[in-house]
Amino acid sequence: MSFMLPSASPSARSVVGVADDLFSALRGESALLPPADSVVLVVVDGLGAISLRGHAGHARALTTGMAKKDVAYSVFPSTTAAALTSIVTGVWPGEHGLVGYRVLDPARDVLVNQLSGWETDGIDPLTWQAAPTIFERAGRRGHESFAVGYAGYAHSGFTKATLRGAEFVAATTAESRIEAAYELAHSHPGSLVYCYLPEVDKAGHKYGIASSEWVAALEDVDAALSTRVPPGVGVVVTSDHGMVDVAPSRQVVLDETHLEGIRHVGGEPRMLHAYLEPDADAVAVTARWRADLEGVADVVTREEAVRAGLFGPTVTAPAASRIGDVLAIARASWAVYDGTAADQRGRGMVGQHGALTAEERQVPVVRLGAFSR
Structure with missing residues (x-):
């Protein structure tokens, strides 16, 4: 059988390198981003570049000034466990090993859930995902790291596998998470801050990206990102994947x-x-x-x-x-x-992802604060 990948430019940007771009900017060594005193990486789970542009009127903070080239390609499979891990480790699924949502643990001949099943399925996050995270690498260079998310994620196996090296800070709403991330970056010069926003993904799975509920979630996230970025703080907003609606x-x-x-x-x-x-x-x-x-x-x-x-x-x-x-x-x-x-x-589930369509693979890479053009 002849199998051909969907076309993408050989020079197309990948989410695999986004976190390293920010860390390079923190050291004044990035070819893509200007230097910054501190950096914030915001991941809006499930927000594809195509669906974002299709709803630009509901996301002015994200799309105003967003250029055609402000996109990157997610990894395969285009699913949260694989893509988020690639974002924060800077390596592909073939290296970090999270190659899908549910995969075989060959040693025990059982399927394990790599997103939410670390405890129930008996996966050791420190050995199953052995690639060093960007936060561990930053720590070795003397930079503080923080991860802002829901309190319920603080001690999960997936957090231990992907956010180790960062101090976890809990906040409830999208707005409070963005505010906390910006304040951490401002009050800790030289820091690397990660902020996770799952609201759009959750609405997409339940209602679909054609729904009013998905648009409302996008508007809430966009409103949170309209918060003023402190001076000297560079922000990049991206996503792990987009999605398509399945009838x-x-x-x-x-x-x-x-x-x-x-x-x-x-x-x-x-x-x-x-x-x-x-x-x-x-x-x-x-x-x-x-x-x-x-x-x-x-x-x-x-x-x-x-x-x-x-x-x-x-x-x-x-x-x-x-x-x-x-x-x-x-x-x-x-x-x-x-x-x-x-x-x-x-x-x-209405909205789904994991495959190779442009709707699933193309994600935004939006620059705010000290990174704005």
Whole structure:
């Protein structure tokens, strides 16, 4: 099978380098950003560049002065666990190892949730995600780091895996988180501050990006970002991924016939990882999925995906062991579900992500404060 990635310029910016750009600006060494006394990285979860531009009238703080080039490409899969980890470590999923939403732990032959299942699924955040974070690297250079988010995230396994090296500061609303981030940057010269805003993503999953609820969440985040940035503080606002709305008529449900020879189905509906039974005929299963999902998803083997560079230029042995034997990457606005799974709540989600469309992969990179043009 010939598999071709969606086109992107070889010089296109990636979210993988955004945090390092800020840290370089803090040291006065960035080729992209002017020097700053302190820096703030704001991640608006789930905010794609295409959907942002389509709703520019509801996001004037974010889009006023936003140039055509103020975009970056998310990683694959375009999902929170993989992309947020790439943003804060500066490496691709093939290196940090978070290669999907739910993936196989081959040592125990069980699926684990890499976003919210660290405690319940028994994953050690210090070994499962071994890449150093930007905050750890900043600390070694004598710079303080802070992470601002919901109090409930402070001690989660995902926080320990991705934000280690930063002092966690809790705040409730988007506005209070931005205010706290700016105040930390102002009162701690030379610091690196991370601020996480999940409101847009939550509204998108529940109601879709075409909904009034999603627009309201965008307006709230934009209002928070209209807060005056303190002098000398450089701010970059970006996202981990965008999303597409999936209608019920675009849901494809796999039954036992489709899943013959498959031991586990991981990932998420727009990017499934299929892990085969030890005695399964991999060629036959791949051929069957290509026939079953023709026009709905691109079906590739692990080897094809790695060779195509989907998970980045380097794929470590631990990361490779977590990638499915067969992957189903949804096209357009389709989603593919394991109909045999006990939990079918995911079929109620409207906004989804994980695949390779421009709506999912293109994210904004907006400069504020000392970084403004």
